[in-house]
Structure formats: structure tokens, C-alpha cells
Amino acid sequence: MMQSNYEIARNSEVLVADSNKVLRNTYALLGLSMIPTVIGAFIGMSMNFSWAAQHPIMFALATLAGMFGLFYGIQANRNSGLGVILLLALTLFMGVMLGPILQVALQLRNGGQLIGLAAGGTGIIFLTLAGIATTTKKDFSFMGKFLMVGIVLLIIASLANMFFQIPAFSLALSGVAVLLFSGFILYDVSRIVNGGETNYVMATLAIYLDIYNLFVNLLQILMAVLGDRD
Numbered sequence: 017m018m019q020s021n022y023e024i025a026r027n028s029e030v031l032v033a034d035s036n037k038v039l040r041n042t043y044a045l046l047g048l049s050m051i052p053t054v055i056g057a058f059i060g061m062s063m064n065f066s067w068a069a070q071h072p073i074m075f076a077l078a079t080l081a082g083m084f085g086l087f088y089g090i091q092a093n094r095n096s097g098l099g100v101i102l103l104l105a106l107t108l109f110m111g112v113m114l115g116p117i118l119q120v121a122l123q124l125r126n127g128g129q130l131i132g133l134a135a136g137g138t139g140i141i142f143l144t145l146a147g148i149a150t151t152t153k154k155d156f157s158f159m160g161k162f163l164m165v166g167i168v169l170l171i172i173a174s175l176a177n178m179f180f181q182i183p184a185f186s187l188a189l190s191g192v193a194v195l196l197f198s199g200f201i202l203y204d205v206s207r208i209v210n211g212g213e214t215n216y217v218m219a220t221l222a223i224y225l226d227i228y229n230l231f232v233n234l235l236q237i238l239m240a241v242l243g244d245r246d
Contacts, residue, residue: 039150039208041216042223045100049107049224056111057118065116072178079113090221099217106221110228117235125244134235141198142227149205156206159199166196187240193233200226 068075086106093099121127149156170193177185204222207213213222 034214035209035211038214038216038219039205042208042219045103045216045220046223046227049104049220052104052108053111053114053228056108057114058111060112060115061118061122063112063115065119068116076175076178082109087221090217094215094217103217103221103224107224110224114232117232121235121239121243124239126242127239130238130242131235134231134238137234138227138231141230142201145198145201146205149202150209153209154206155210156202157210157212159203163196163199163203166192166199170196183240187237190233190236190240194230194237197226197230197233201230 065075083106086102086109089102090099090106093102118131121131124130148154170189173185173189177189201223204213204219204226208219213219
């Protein structure tokens with residue numbers, strides 16, 4: 017009996033150590049991924065996206081094709097150095113895809129401030145929610161199905177709004193997206209802490225996408241509400 021209890025305690029210690037290692041590696045790679053994202057964003061701001069505005073559906077489909085191609089490559093090589101390289105390539109690509117919204121933001125008189133505010137808000141939300149998931153060690157896996165259903169409905173509504181172009185609906189969708197991706201931060205960090213995700217490359221991918229989408233939607237809300245167009 018004492019031996020059994022010792023083995024249980026020992027296994028628990030090993031699981032905690034493994035989870036902490038995955039979490040450390042994830043945060044290190046997440047920090048590194050911000051470098052190509054920033055580089056990509058500067059590239060994107062210098063590009064001409066007028067063709068994308070003229071063909072928004074084709075642009076969205078091409079973007080999704082590029083993203084999912086890289087997703088597949090990362091998934092297939094998650095246990096090798098190539099997976100890290102592909103992840104960094106994805107973050108560069110995602111940085112470039114920030115070009116259109118950053119160009120629109122910088123056309124506002126207070127655009128630079130709004131970008132900084134969105135980045136700061138994203139950082140605060142991430143640090144707060146990641147801290148909650150890490151310190152409480154509460155299992156937020158119960159949120160998974162709800163969040164996935166929410167994302168599917170959000171994608172469908174966003175595609176529909178590409179045809180209708182209703183500003184108020186776009187703002188509402190951004191608000192929903194902020195809530196959903198905030199929930200995903202809790203969910204994804206919790207999975208690492210509780211041993212549900214043991215691969216730091218895939219963990220980094222999940223959290224990176226949470227942060228990226230949180231920033232984009234926060235910026236859209238700030239531009240709509242506080243943007244100085246005079």
C-alpha cells in the first residue's frame with residue numbers, strides 16, 4: 017500500500033515536471049514567434065492590398081489555403097526541428113496578413129495609439145488568463161465543445177457578413193471573437209498545465225492563434241469605437 021502511494025506521488029511529480037517543461041518551452045517559442053510576426057507586419061504594411069479589397073472572397077480563400085497548408089506541415093513535423101521552422105514561417109505569414117488592418121488603422125489620426133492599445137490590451141488579457149490557468153490548475157477542458165461551436169458559428173457569420181457588409185454586425189462579431197479567444201487562452205493553457213497537451217510546438221501554435229485573433233479583434237473594436245477619422 018505504501019509502495020503504491022509512493023508510486024502515485026512519484027508519477028504525479030513527473031507529470032507536473034513534464035507539464036512545467038512543456039509550458040516553459042511553449043512560452044519561449046511563443047516569445048520567439050513574435051519576432052517574425054513583427055517583421056511580417058512591417059512587410060505587410062508596405063504591400064499593396066488593393067487587389068484583396070477588390071476580391072475579398074478570393075483573398076480569404078487564398079489566405080486560408082496558405083494557413084491550413086502550414087498547419088498541416090506543423091502538425092506532421094511537430095516532433096522535429098522542421099516543425100519549429102514551419103511554425104516560425106507561419107508567424108511570418110500571419111504578420112504579413114496583418115498588413116491590411118494595420119494600413120487602415122494608420123490612416124486614422126490616432127491609429128498608432130490604437131495599435132499600441134490593442135497590443136497592450138492583448139498582453140494584459142493573456143497574462144491574466146494564463147496566470148489564472150497556471151496558478152489555479154483548474155481544468156478548463158469542459159469549455160472545449162462550447163468554444164469550438166462558437167468558432168464555427170463565428171466563421172459562418174463572418175463569411176455571411178462579407179456579402180452584407182453591415183458595420184454594426186462586424187463590431188458585434190469582433191466582440192464575440194474577443195470573448196471566444198479569451199476563453200481559448202484559458203482552455204489551451206489549462207491543457208498544458210494539466211497534461212492534456214504534451215507537445216510544445218502544437219501548444220505554441222494554439223496559444224499564438226489565440227493571441228493573434230484576440231489582437232486583431234480588439235483593434236477592430238478600438239478603431240470602430242475610438243478611431244479619429246477627422
